[in-house]
Amino acid sequence: MLLTDVERIIRRSLSAEAMAWLEQKINLVKAEEKSVQLNLTFSHIPRFTDKRTVVLEEDELSAAANGLDVSDWSIDHLCRVWLLMQLPSDNQETYLKKVDGLFTAAEMNELVALYSALPVYSFPEAWIHRCEEGIRSNIGTVLEAIMYHNPYPAKYLPESSWNQLVLKAFFTEKDVTKIIGISERKNRSLSETLKDYVEERQAAHRTVHPEIYKLIEL
Amino acid sequence: MCCNENFQERSEGEKIQTSLDLNDVNGMKFFDPHVHMTSRTTDDYQAMADAGIVALIEPAFWLGQPRTGLASFTDYYSSLIGWERFRSSQFGIKHYCTIGLNSREANNEALAEQVMEVLPNFIFKEGVVGIGEIGFDDQTAAEEKYFRLQLDLAKEAGLPVQIHTPHRDKKKGTQRSMDISIEQGVAPHMVIVDHNNEETVKEVLDRGFWAAFTIYPFTKMGNERMVEVVKQYGSERIMINSAADWGISDPLAIPKTAALMKKSGISLADIELVTYRNAITAFAQSGQINESDFTSVGPIDQSQKFESNSILRGGQQPRIDKNSIIIS
Numbered sequence: 001m002l003l004t005d006v007e008r009i010i011r012r013s014l015s016a017e018a019m020a021w022l023e024q025k026i027n028l029v030k031a032e033e034k035s036v037q038l039n040l041t042f043s044h045i046p047r048f049t050d051k052r053t054v055v056l057e058e059d060e061l062s063a064a065a066n067g068l069d070v071s072d073w074s075i076d077h078l079c080r081v082w083l084l085m086q087l088p089s090d091n092q093e094t095y096l097k098k099v100d101g102l103f104t105a106a107e108m109n110e111l112v113a114l115y116s117a118l119p120v121y122s123f124p125e126a127w128i129h130r131c132e133e134g135i136r137s138n139i140g141t142v143l144e145a146i147m148y149h150n151p152y153p154a155k156y157l158p159e160s161s162w163n164q165l166v167l168k169a170f171f172t173e174k175d176v177t178k179i180i181g182i183s184e185r186k187n188r189s190l191s192e193t194l195k196d197y198v199e200e201r202q203a204a205h206r207t208v209h210p211e212i213y214k215l216i217e218l
Numbered sequence: 219m220c221c222n223e224n225f226q227e228r229s230e231g232e233k234i235q236t237s238l239d240l241n242d243v244n245g246m247k248f249f250d251p252h253v254h255m256t257s258r259t260t261d262d263y264q265a266m267a268d269a270g271i272v273a274l275i276e277p278a279f280w281l282g283q284p285r286t287g288l289a290s291f292t293d294y295y296s297s298l299i300g301w302e303r304f305r306s307s308q309f310g311i312k313h314y315c316t317i318g319l320n321s322r323e324a325n326n327e328a329l330a331e332q333v334m335e336v337l338p339n340f341i342f343k344e345g346v347v348g349i350g351e352i353g354f355d356d357q358t359a360a361e362e363k364y365f366r367l368q369l370d371l372a373k374e375a376g377l378p379v380q381i382h383t384p385h386r387d388k389k390k391g392t393q394r395s396m397d398i399s400i401e402q403g404v405a406p407h408m409v410i411v412d413h414n415n416e417e418t419v420k421e422v423l424d425r426g427f428w429a430a431f432t433i434y435p436f437t438k439m440g441n442e443r444m445v446e447v448v449k450q451y452g453s454e455r456i457m458i459n460s461a462a463d464w465g466i467s468d469p470l471a472i473p474k475t476a477a478l479m480k481k482s483g484i485s486l487a488d489i490e491l492v493t494y495r496n497a498i499t500a501f502a503q504s505g506q507i508n509e510s511d512f513t514s515v516g517p518i519d520q521s522q523k524f525e526s527n528s529i530l531r532g533g534q535q536p537r538i539d540k541n542s543i544i545i546s
Contacts, residue, residue: 104286132325132356132358133284133325133326135356136284136322136325136355136356137283138282138283139283160356160357160358161356161358164356164386167386167387168386171385171386193386193387193390196387196388196389196390196417197386197387197388199389199417200388200389200415200416200417203415203416203417204415204416204439204440204443205443
């Protein structure tokens with residue numbers, strides 16, 4: 001899903017007033033050296049937009065399937081990511097500092113938006129560590145923002161942290177069928193760890209998720 | 219318990235007020251060597267004291283989300299030997315702690331470096347009975363690095379080590395933790411390997427380490443399983459804890475498990491070892507546990523103050539009647 005697709009959905013989802021507010025704010029964010037407008041706007045968005053789930057048209061659904069899948073996002077979530085997509089990236093150091101600043105002070109829904117935006121940030125390799133930190137989160141919606149329909153982890157994570165993501169998904173009872181790349185990135189180390197996990201579950205007389213067996217077979 | 223929102227399922231069930239029957243273990247003393255009291259309420263302290271818990275160890279851990287600066291760590295460590303210890307004393311429970319950089323936050327190397335610099339300031343404080351809880355979470359290189367450094371610190375200081383074994387990839391993580399402890403020259407008798415299960419216990423005991431079990435609903439051990447473990451492996455070097463924290467956990471896990479063990483025909487001598495004595499023996503190697511401090515507790519004065527703060531708020535009675543709808 002491209003910037004123009006996202007913009008089109010936002011334009012028809014927001015009131016004229018909200019749209020004017022957001023565009024004016026984004027211009028300020030683009031123009032500023034520091035992060036004052038960015039931090040304020042990022043937090044402020046849900047008060048001006050709306051928290052309903054976006055409604056997508058046919059062609060947008062197929063665009064969604066290819067890359068960024070926004071089909072179950074709320075409008076404020078989408079607006080936040082739209083803002084992030086327009087953040088000037090001519091200076092890498094400044095760019096990283098600005099986005100890191102948002103992560104550091106984020107509340108729960110902001111974290112969801114920030115992690116779901118991993119595929120759209122500039123300098124993709126720079127976010128590997130942040131993604132790994134997110135996998136350590138204990139907040140369900142944050143984990144889902146990284147795990148569900150997010151192409152970033154499969155594309156950029158090294159094997160060890162990819163395996164942590166998959167293991168954590170089983171451990172926290174997530175719907176693993178929503179993880180992009182789960183079968184493509186099968187590997188021996190993951191398979192062995194999952195075998196141990198299955199034995200541990202059985203020793204504790206607990207059920208074993210059937211999807212696990214697909215990843216054990218190589 | 220975390221990471222998914224199943225509260226609807228939980229709240230749907232019938233709500234029954236029951237009174238817990240711990241008469242079977244009435245008069246017994248318990249020691250909980252792993253419980254995160256900063257996440258618990260005064261009601262929990264009261265219930266623990268009522269159920270016979272006379273002393274506890276609060277390991278330093280993470281707070282549910284990563285800290286972003288050194289000052290948060292410093293304040294946390296200082297609260298473990300300060301305000302929290304005082305709060306505990308108000309219920310007649312002797313509070314000890316272990317100090318360490320937890321595995322999850324070891325992954326923020328820039329911050330971990332700074333934390334390692336302040337850790338030595340805390341390890342010789344009174345009542346610090348070990349370095350903990352340290353070890354592996356994701357089993358990354360950074361986790362290993364700070365695990366080894368803290369093992370060195372424990373060795374130098376002559377303190378026991380409380381090892382958190384990972385939830386995920388537990389068996390390998392537990393084996394690696396023991397291998398690394400030995401590589402760093404820390405003797406097995408100085409290491410308490412925590413969060414064991416049926417798959418890890420044998421090797422931990424065979425290699426001479428202490429094996430701790432966490433009785434924690436859903437994600438760790440249930441206490442019926444624990445009864446079976448004690449039946450199979452006995453009581454030598456085995457101890458149980460609640461690891462109660464901000465998740466759905468149970469600060470009464472030890473007295474409840476003791477009651478279940480008694481019902482299941484485990485001897486009182488064995489119960490005493492796994493719910494009290496072994497933890498004391500293991501952590502007293504720090505030289506910081508004096509049993510008479512909690513076996514002969516004087517009358518508690520809840521109006522005592524810590525840095526002019528009392529746990530009592532304006533006019534509150536020292537003990538509340540939880541069965542009354544009147545709050546006066």
